[in-house]
Amino acid sequence: MxxxxxxxxxxxxxxxPIDELYTVYQRKTGVSRVEMEAAMAEVARPLGVHFLAPIELAMITQREWAKGMREALTRLYPDLDISRCNFDNHGEQWFQDHRxxxxxxxxxxxxxxxxxxxxxxxxxxxxxxxxxxxxxxxxxxxxxxxxxxxxxxxxxxxxxxxxxxxxxxxxxxxxxxxxxxxxxxxxxxxxxxxxxxxxxxxxxxxxxxxxxxxxxxx
The missing domain is CATH 3.40.50.1000 (HAD superfamily/HAD-like)
Structure with a gap:
């Protein structure tokens, strides 16, 4: 056909490209791709799914995901400053300044x-x-x-x-x-x-x- x-x-x-999105995000917040993905994996672990699946399948809300991300990053990287991360409005922060x-x-x-x-x-x-x-x-x-x-x-x-x-x-x-x-x-x-x-x-x-x-x- x-x-x-x-x-x-x-x-x-x-x-x-995804690498560029992560690079720009790290410049904005100080949080790297490795750190972000490790935290996302922790949020997803109790659900037994891919690290992006909880939010990409709407298994949890962004607000629930945000709480989990803050907790995971603090636990995994206690010296990491996440004060510039706006996880409650992550999409807006993530896509801002991109075309x-x-x-x-x-x-x-x-x-x-x-x-x-x-x-x-x-x-x-x-x-x-x-x-x-x-x-x-x-x-x-x-x-x-x-x-x-x-x-x-x-x-x-x-x-x-x-x-x-x-x-x-x-x-x-x-x-x-x-x-x-x-x-x-x-x-x-x-x-x-x-x-x-x-x-x-x-x-x-x-x-x-x-x-x-x-x-x-x-």
Whole structure:
């Protein structure tokens, strides 16, 4: 079947690279990626899930997560100053001063104008929605948004790919995923999708154009 729906990841694709997000956050707060992820793992441990799952699946609220983060960081790194961390409004602090990837916006626009349905398939957080959607600014172009915190499933779970195809009214073989994580792309392919691992906008645009074969849907 011919691809008719192209799904773009948010974090690391439409947003700046994850390493850059963490680097900027460390400059703002003094807390490193290693420290943040260790604390998130502590918050997730009682639930037995991936360190991002508690908030990406809305298992706990941001306020509950914030309390857990403060406690975990204080316990793990007693000498660490976390006074500049605004965990109760983490999404706002995390995305502040960042801009959408312009090369990816151009690609989304190109695919939309060529007649493809375009969607955002993201592992994200309820309380962060306004911040990230405002940063992306693509609500006027995007046909569909599937957000892990709203559907209570997350990439790379097979169920989220089945749900996304269903919402697009497409067959799995008619969907393509653009994502910066190899495991998410591998999971999409295992579900019958096509996928392009995002490294940068130019590489992704070239691979996606090849994948769709220059097709233009009327």
């Amino acid at each position: 011919t691809i008719n729906t192209i799904w773009f990841d948010f974090g690391g694709v439409l947003s700046p 959408v990837n312009p090369g990816v916006v151009e690609l989304v626009t190109e695919m939309k104008e060529a007649g493809f349905k375009v969607g955002i398939l993201t592992n994200n957080v309820i309380e962060w929605e306004y911040s990230w959607r405002t940063m992306v600014g693509l609500d006027h172009l995007v046909d569909l948004v599937v957000d892990s915190c709203k559907v209570r499933m997350r990439k790379p779970e097979p169920r989220i790919f089945a749900l996304s195809a269903e919402r697009a009214r497409s067959q799995p073989s008619e969907c393509a995923l653009i994502d910066d994580l190899d495991e998410n792309c591998a999971a999409a392919r295992a579900c019958g999708w096509e996928a392009v691992v995002f490294r940068d906008a130019a590489q992704t645009a070239a691979e996606l154009r090849q994948l769709v074969g220059g097709a233009v849907i009327s």
